[in-house]
Amino acid sequence: MMYESLFNYIADYSRSSITKDEEDLIKNAFRPKILRKNQYFLQDGDVSKYTGFITKGAMRQYYLNKKGDEVIVNLFIENYWATDRESFFNLKPSAYNIDACEDTELLIITRADLAELMKKIPALVEMIRVMDDRHAIAAQKRLASTINNKAEDRYEELLRSNPQFIQRFPQHQIASYLGITKETLSRLKKARK
Amino acid sequence: MMYESLFNYIADYSRSSITKDEEDLIKNAFRPKILRKNQYFLQDGDVSKYTGFITKGAMRQYYLNKKGDEVIVNLFIENYWATDRESFFNLKPSAYNIDACEDTELLIITRADLAELMKKIPALVEMIRVMDDRHAIAAQKRLASTINNKAEDRYEELLRSNPQFIQRFPQHQIASYLGITKETLSRLKKARK
DNA sequence: GAAAAACAATGACATATGTCAATAAAAAAA
């Protein structure tokens, strides 16, 4: 069932594995949430009350720029955590929207419940440390890549690092995520052949 | 003396303050390091053995791209931590250089010693959590800004968020940090007037 | 299955930024 993928994820991200008791604690603390395609998980202006572990589906995080068009900052699929971190940890209104790109299943938890759980489950604390670490490294790389590489190189890089994204998200969303226009991405793909 | 700024930093970043005993533990674990201007703190290919808290001075982190020119990814001044996180935590060779832009004083510690210290000082653990958190948020913002804003807007943003940088680092390094050429930055400043 | 909506491709043109070379100005070294 759903929780299995979360248990596996925790095992992957921490040395110490979790006990049956701990599994039960987790089952009690995280609750399932189902989102239909296009449904919001978080709306701009609301507090990101939950962090959600995706067990099935795909989501995106974006904001609206001055001109009013969507700028995608993150894409999420299975085994990703969806939340606006800033809003979630500081309980302040978010500037982002997060919504489902496909029918999606999540396991969600509040900040307070997560904090409680971390007191009881060391593996969870370690998981978060490792996640933060990898996250920081990945962010550094994505930034460097954005600054220094041409649109084409960044697209190639995404093809290598996250081929699933290209399958599952429409091309204009991929373009936005890469920080280029859909027209540029379209031309760049043509040129690659 | 030097350690005061570290103590203040920890106090700022965690709710629980630290005891006199904990201060002594910290003094024993972190050791002072002085770097002359232009001296390396970390060289590309070496493992980033230490993380360093800057008490005085300024540093930069950069790599050499294919063409062989320096690409600055981070600038550090007082109260910043200088390390290549990926290398420091995984003890693998770094792809970055970190060197001093001015005569610089740091308090340095190894990963192992830091881990030991974290077992003894809860405030330190919290500090790191908060740092990671803010770091992730800042990285997200910097990425979004890099992707969506024009060079000029990014410069304005830096003027607002880190005016000290503009004072202390030469303009061509600021340009590199912003991901633009020195010529573009020069022109952009002229146009602003 | 027809109509509507979302998605993708393409052309013409505009603009931001990069590149290269020259020169000037400022700072550091001798």
Added chain:
DNA sequence: TTTTTTTATTGACATATGTCATTGTTTTTC
């Protein structure tokens, strides 16, 4: 001070990418 090195400015031109409008294609909805 003089010389050298580093830093900054400027011009001419090249290139990547954006913008806007049009059309074609695919997917969704009724």
